[in-house]
Structure formats: C-alpha cells, structure tokens
Amino acid sequence: MFVSKATILHADVDSFYASVEQRDDPDLRGRPVIVGAGVVLAASYEAKAYGIRTAMGGAVARRLCPPAVVVAPRMSAYAEASKALYRVFDDTTPLVEGLSIDEAFLDVRGMERLAGSPTEIAVRLKRAIRARVGLPVTVGVARTKFLAKVASGVAKPDGLLVVPPDRELAFLHALPVERLWGVGEVTAGKLHRLGITTVGEVAALPKEVLVSALGLAAGRQLHALAHNRDPRPVQPGRRRGSIGSHARSAAGAGRSRKSTPSCSDWSNASLAGCARLGVLDERSASGCGSTTSREPHVPSR
Secondary structure, eight states: OOOOSOOEEEEEETTHHHHHHHHHOGGGTTSOEEEOSSBOSEEOHHHHTTTOOTTOBHHHHHHHOTTOEEEOOOHHHHHHHHHHHHHHHHHHOSOEEEEETTEEEEEOTTOHHHHOOHHHHHHHHHHHHHHHTOOOEEEEEESSHHHHHHHHHHHOSSOEEEOOGGGHHHHHHTSBGGGSTTOOHHHHHHHHHTTOOBHHHHHHSOHHHHHHHHOHHHHHHHHHHHTTOOOOOOOTTOOOOOHHHHHHHHHHHHHOTTOOOOGGGSOOOOHHHHHHTTOEEHHHHTTOOOOOOOOOOOOOO
C-alpha cells in the first residue's frame, strides 16, 4: 500500500553499549569510552571523534585515542536496557519491528487523532526513552523504512530528523552514495570509478548501467533505493537480535575486511544543508536536547 505521509519512525540508540556505561557510571560521562578490549564492541561519540569505530582492533583504537577508558562489556546490563527500550517502543505504537537490540521501526500511521502528528510522537518517544531508560536516541521520520533509517543516520547523535514527502528526493539525492544500503567500500569504489559520488548521480543512471557495473541484484536494488522505492511495511512481531549475536557480529566484523558498515557508521551529512533543502530538523525546535543490522532485500520495480 502506498503511504502518502511520513509515518514511519526509525529509532536508534546512540552508541548503545557505551551509552549504557556512561549512564551507569557518571565518571565516564563526557569522556572517550571504548567497550571491549580485544575488539571494539562500541565507542562513545567522544571516542569516535578520534576515529574509533565499532569492530576495530582494540590495540589500534588505543593508539588512536590514548585517553580512552576501556571497559569490559556487561551483557546483562545491555539486555535489561534493551528490554526497557522495547517497552517504550511498545507503549508508543503496536506496530514495532525490531532490527536489533537497540533499534526499531515504528509505524504510527492512523494515530494522529489520539497521539498527535508523527513528529509530535517522535518528540515524546525521545523524551520517554531519556526519562525511562536514561539513554540518548536518534529518530528519523519518513514515508519509507529506507529513508527513515537514512534520516536517523544523518541526524546522529541525539537528533530528530523529519523528511517531508515533497522533499524526499531533494534530501536523498544530495547525500553521498555510501548512504545507500549495501554500499560498502567495494561498491562505493566501483561507483567512484564511474564518477558517481552522490545518490542523485546514481538515480540519474539507467538501471542497465548499474546492473552492468554491480550485478543484477545490487544494480536493481540501488536503482530502486536511489528513487526511494521501498514498499516494505513495518512488520510487527519480528524478533530482534540477541545480545550475544550482536556481540558476535561485531567481533566477526573485526576479523573481516569485507564487512559492510551500518547506517550509524556512515559519515554524517550536513544538517544545515538538510535544513536548506526543507528537511525538518526537530532537534532545536522540539527542545529534545542534545550496531549493525542487516536489511532485507528491497524489491525493485
């Protein structure tokens, strides 16, 4: 079913493991924090400023950031925080699709009369998570799941970004190609060799050119996403990944050079530029304050 309004929320806790550690230990707040010694399972934004990323080797991370505080992971604490987070999600809407322990899609279609606009619901969601769970969360709001997740990636950390339907392509096409699902280093390199650096340039290419350069499945998918074609509905009841599988994924990524970065690892686009395009950044207006999951295949048209 075609949705004409931006009613899909993508909520993603900022640096989940590290944020839990900073929540529980006031001495860690405002300091660069690394969770995990051998492989970085999470890094606070203060640590990310030094170039530290999830799945990086611990020795490399400590060389990049000598003042970092390295803490051992506390899986039971993360599990409890995840349960509390999902209780807030479930209290917000019955249509919740879990992506991982710290992020989910929420469909708020049809709730305007009882709960307000999607933007108002997103503002309350951020406040509720901060009050009840004690964690910062970023929310993207858009008409499709794909664009909602892109919006939350652009708005991090602790932001709220709404993409109106009439500004979707203006917002999306200005972003680097790395924002598209499935575009890691290898695919980005192939596109760069074709002189393609933005999503808009991908959208301008005939589908046949993308298929020839990237293969049938990847070419079709990128062509669809570059035009914001994502008909997948939010699927309530989908099981989120366990704490253990989340940690194993990060450790495995640290051993593989072929791992694809998640939205939260992609470089941030300028929010000021988004504002010029007419995309609503609610971080200031609302007073809200200041992991890797695999996405299913997007059918092409």
